[in-house]
Amino acid sequence: MIQKFTAHINQNFPFLKDKKLLIAISGGLDSVVLYQQLATLHFDISLAHCNFNLRGKESDLDAEFVNNLSQKTSNQIFIKSFDTQKYSKENKLSTQIAARELRYSWFQELAEKHHFDFIITAHHADDNLETFLINLTRGTGLEGFTGIPKINGNIVRPLLPFSREEILKYAKENNISWREDASNASTKYTRNKIRHQVVPILKEVNPSLLSSFEKTLENLQESQQILTDSIDKVSSEIMETKNAITKINIDKIQQLSNSKAYLYQLLKKFGFTEWNDVYDLLSAQSGKQVFSETHRLLKDRDFLMLTKKTNVISNVVEKSLIQENQSKITNPVQLTFEQTQEKSTENKQTIYVDKDLLKYPLLIRKWQNGDYLYPSKMQGKKKLSKFFKDAKFSLLEKENTWLLCNANNEIIWVINHRQDRRFSIKPSTKSTLKITTL
Template sequence: MKAELKEHIDKNLPFLNHKKLLIAISGGIDSVVLTRLMKKLNFDISLAHCNFTLRGKESNKDEQFVIGLGEKMQVPTYTIKFETEKYANEKGLSTQMAARELRYNWFDNICKEQQIDYLITAHHKDDVLETFLINLTRGTGLDGLTSIPEINGNIVRPLLPFTQNEILVYAAKNKLQWREDKSNSSIKYVRNKIRHKVIPILKELNPSLLETFYQTLNNLKASQQIVKDRIQNVNDKVSTVHKTETHFDILKLKKLSDPKIYLYELLKNYGFTEWDDVTNLLDAQSGKQVFSKTHRLVKDRECLILSKISVKPKIPFTEIHKGTTQISVPINLTFETIDIPFDNKNHQKKIMEELVLNSPQAITIDADKITFPLTLRKWQKGDFFYPIGLQGKKKVSKFFKDEKMSILEKENVWLLCSNNDIIWVIGQRLDERFKVTESTCSILKVTL
């Protein structure tokens, strides 16, 4: 098994060579065999063991066993105790999910602190079959059926080509010691029920179950790649990126053979779960939204807009006092006052031509026409201003519509105001009433 593992790593996981590796070790046979093999192959390893305090003295004995193993092998060993049940109750998680969250967060911290390159886990062929069956019973797409990836970010599972039986034979041949977790024999958990009740029956029906399962799995992975290629092709046709937003063309989505499935494939990495609600956005009124924990999807006229949920605190308004040169909250603005000399009319005219600005990023205004403190606020229903270059006043909402701004773009707009009058729809348009004229004596330059 040692030679086979080395061959597998050299061929498929060569990036592990000469790297620092952290092995997640429970003390059970799988992780003990993995540790022994990686040590024998002269990898630079450390061990990390979580005591979830779920089995009383037995959990403590597991921890002591791992510490002893680390000392015997002369490798750095990290251990930690978790109040798993308390954490699960506080977070509203199952015990298993709480334990998973706790351990992987801790593993990440160790890797960062100790500058470790990869986390190594002892998953093997039988684990892949169990996970496949669990996901099959719960209902899943191809991602769930293709099960446990060998490489997932910095997590690597080099024992996936090996069966549980091969691991048992290696452990017996080398007279290894390990800890037996009695809870593994209990059918209280879904995985154990499948392991002890379902898989033995399947193996009776097909003694070569693992081999035929892996043939099926490889076929599924090939199909999955075809799907990925197709989704990428569709994504290129139906979506466009606008700064921090992605716009999906509704008309093009509706022309697809099954819009719901395509939406699932296009958006599954953004945490959405209510796929009927996502699909219903195609025919919803503008402004209708669906949220995940990290993103939101908004119907806006002829498109769906995907954006990351902002965690910035909501600031109703900010006052800008005379003499302020810069602010950074809620947006970055700089202020510069420039006095116009009157010693020479031609000189004055030239200076004015160079200074006058009216762009999305910077404006110049007549400083004598404003009253401090200025106010920076979000736009409100009923707001109006006099857009420079146009005749008369216009509602801000109508201006946004004419500029074909999306719902999310409107939400991110700030107004710079003097008293209740809008000076600048920031990033968009200056107000005619505050522009610089030939009679201007002092200019305030504002830059976004």
């Protein structure tokens, strides 16, 4: 196996040479063999072991085993103990998912702190097949059938082409010791049930199951790439991102052959789960919205507007006071205030006002129903709601618009949009204040 493994590494993972590697080692067969293989090839390796405290004394013996192993080979080792059951309950996760989150989070912390280039895990061909079957039972899209990725960011899995049988044979032939996890024989967990009750039957039907499965994965991965290319093309045609707001053109997406499928592919990475509600937004009234844990999707006339929850600003009145002697503010918006003698060209980021007309403290606030202004270059006054409508503001744009107001709440400036002419400088103006957004 070492010759086959060496050829595999040289062909598919040449970038691992001369890199600093962190091997995830449980003490089980797969991780110990992976460690021995990479050590034989003289890679720069350290070990990381998670004690999940799920099997009492056995968990402690696993940690002791890998610690002794590292001492024999003088490799650096990191061992961390987790209260997995507590984390599982607090976060309402299954034990296996909780352990996975704890494991990978810690590995990434180690990689960042100690400058490891890659994290190496011991997933193999049988793991890949089991993951495929688990996804099949739970229901998934095409991406759930493309297998465990060989490379995912800084995580690398060199053993994926090798079967558990090959790894076991190699360990026995080379007198390699490992820790056997008794819980692997239990059918309590879904993966073990599939491993012990489903896969053996499939291998009886097709003794070359893993080889056939590898070819199937290659075909599915190629299909996934075609789908990705198509989604990228559609995304560039119907989606536009500006100022942390992504707009999806409803008319264009409805012209696609299967708008629901495209909508799923475009938005799945943002954590939405209620897909019927997402799809219904296409024909809903403006103002309807759907939330994921991290994002909001809002129907606004001809567009779906996608924002992070952290970028959603409430329409509740928020105030920030500006005193007369201030030259700059940074929150909730960035403004500078400068007395000047000359007026240069105005733009949306700069206004000039008659300072003698200002009443301090000035206010920065959100708009309210009933607000009105006297727009520059226009006659009469105008309700701010009408101004927004005529300027075709989206609901999100209205939510994210700030007003600069006098102490008596009169609007001086719809910031970055329109100045109120009541405060504009005139020939009689004695003191001019230049206000600029940064």
